[in-house]
Amino acid sequence: MNILLQQHPTFFPHHHNSPRRSPSISPTHLSPRMSARKRKADDDLDPRSLDDDMSVSPLTSPAISSRHIARPSKKTRNNEVIGRPLALPRLLETLDADSLRSVLQTICERHPEIGQEVVTSAPRPSVASTIGVLEQYQERLRQAFPFGGNTGNDYAYNRVRVQLSQLIDAITDFVPHYLPPNETQVTTSLEFLDSVTNIVHQLPDWESSSHNHHKDNAYDEISRAWARVISEASKRGGGIQLHNGGWDQKLQKHNAMSGGQMQAAVNALGSNLYCGGATGSSNSNANSSNDPNSIRNQLFSGTYGTNLPVHVGPCLATIAPLTRPSLPKSKSHQLRAMASAAGAQKFHWLVIVPDQPGKLEARMAVRSDHLKNVTPKVEEGFWKVGGALLDEQPREGEAMKINGSCFIAHATTKEEVLVELRNDVYAKGEVWDFEKIQILPFKPAFIKS
Known part of the structure; x- marks a missing residue:
């Protein structure tokens, strides 16, 4: 008799003696990981099915919409190297001051209008x-x-x-x-x-x-x-x-x-x-500029006329603020003549001229010429005393530490002394520091000849 029996899946027992049976596994319920393994195994078996299998996603995988990934375009490179001149900013960076000045001058000479613009625009x-x-x-x-x-x-x-x-x-x-x-x-x-x-x-x-x-x-x-x-x-x-x-x-x-x-x-x-104008000698002007009691300096300081008698009367308040009493013309001429006469007289001058730093070697190199040149002025009485200034009193066996020169001159004016100093080899050789020179009127109580 033919009996249709219901078919049941075959159970394979575990290796261990256990009544638990393995659950049935359906191909439609495979996880994505296992599906991937299966596809990989199938691919190994049949390479021709690679495209078909990869086009099918596992049933349990989420649906992923397809998207287009843009690839970066390749930059066209020009392999040909062509020489070209520098741009103006780069060119100007390479020019030093002299070169830039030369270029600018050339442009201004070719285009005078540009030169005029530079003249008016430059600070x-x-x-x-x-x-x-x-x-x-x-x-x-x-x-x-x-x-x-x-x-x-x-x-x-x-x-x-x-x-x-x-x-x-x-x-x-x-x-x-x-x-x-x-x-x-x-x-x-x-x-x-x-x-x-x-x-x-x-x-x-x-x-x-x-x-x-x-x-x-x-x-x-x-x-x-x-x-x-x-x-x-x-x-x-x-x-x-x-x-x-x-x-x-x-x-x-x-x-x-x-x-x-x-x-x-x-x-x-x-x-x-000078208040005396251009008349009179330059020596008298120089002397008056150093005299605080001269008319010129009194006018500049506002003290002229303060010691002169002023008439007091009903018009004093009106006259005093406007003018100061002046000397008669004849009297001013007498004072000017006296100043000129006094300027012609010789006077003693104390001269201190320091050396410039580090000039000792230069001084010693021309010392013999210096002594030779001052000898005529010493003999005629212009230089009364002369010698070297020292940092300290020299000790026996040690070199002198010279830092300048000192003189006593007998001359009419300070300017006359300056002229002699300027003609000295120490001045021409830039041994002396003329910025620190001192020429002082000197009234000796005694000079032993």
């Missing part, structure tokens, strides 16, 4: 920057001198002639910029002239007089520039400013260091600043 140069440029020319002049030997002969002149001309040309070009009416500040003009005059003092002196025209012309131009500024200052009421700023004394010192080649500027100072 005004300061006194310090201008003097810095002149000092660079001055340093080039020093470097051009031959090492050792005589620095005043024709050979040395030919070696430095180009650098000397460049320095003189620079001075000639810069001076008018600081003169009125281009420069409206008197103090700025005077500060520049004071500094540039010191540079002119340091120009070399040559054995041949024909070579000294550079320095002589520079002194002439600087002297006229001083006179121009002084005249402009007096028009603006700057006479008191010239006196209170000490510019009168600085100018007289410059004149002495130039050997009197700036006398035109001193005369302009006398005619515009």
Whole structure:
């Protein structure tokens, strides 16, 4: 008899003796991990079914929508290297100051309108920057001198002639910029002239007089520039400013260091600043500037007439605030004549000139020339006493620590003493420090000859 029996899944017992049976596993309930293992096994068996199996996701896996992943595009590289000029900013970075100045000057020469724009747009140069440029020319002049030997002969002149001309040309070009009416500040003009005059003092002196025209012309131009500024200052009421700023004394010192080649500027100072005008000698003006009781200094200080008798009357309140009593003309002439006569008399002067630091070796190198040159003035009585200043009293067997020079001179004016000092080899060799020089009137109680 045929009996249909219900089919049951076959159970496989565990290896261990356990009544528990393994649950049935249906292919449709496989986990994603197991499905992946199955697919991997199938792929190993049948490589041709790789695409079909990978296109079917497990039934229990969540549905993932397909998305397009954009791949980065490849940058096209140009393997060909082609030369090209630098861009302007990079080019300017490579130029130093001299090269940039040369390029700018060339452009301005080709296009004058651009040059005018640069002149009007550039800031005004300061006194310090201008003097810095002149000092660079001055340093080039020093470097051009031959090492050792005589620095005043024709050979040395030919070696430095180009650098000397460049320095003189620079001075000639810069001076008018600081003169009125281009420069409206008197103090700025005077500060520049004071500094540039010191540079002119340091120009070399040559054995041949024909070579000294550079320095002589520079002194002439600087002297006229001083006179121009002084005249402009007096028009603006700057006479008191010239006196209170000490510019009168600085100018007289410059004149002495130039050997009197700036006398035109001193005369302009006398005619515009000194109360006595341009009349009278420059010596009397110099003496009156140092005398607190002189009429000039009394007027500047406001004390003139305070010791003179004043008539008291009903009009005193009206007259006194307006005017001060003045000396009669004949009396002022007498005082001026007396001052001139007193200025012609010789006086003793105590001179102290310190050395510049580190100049002992330079001093000793020209000491014999110094003693030889002062001998004529000693014999004629101009120098009464002279010698070296020391740091301390020398001990036996030790070298003297010299730091300067000291003199007693017998001369008419302080300026006369300055001229002699400037012509000394210690001054020309820059051994002495002229910025710290002291020349004091000296009244000796006794001098033993």
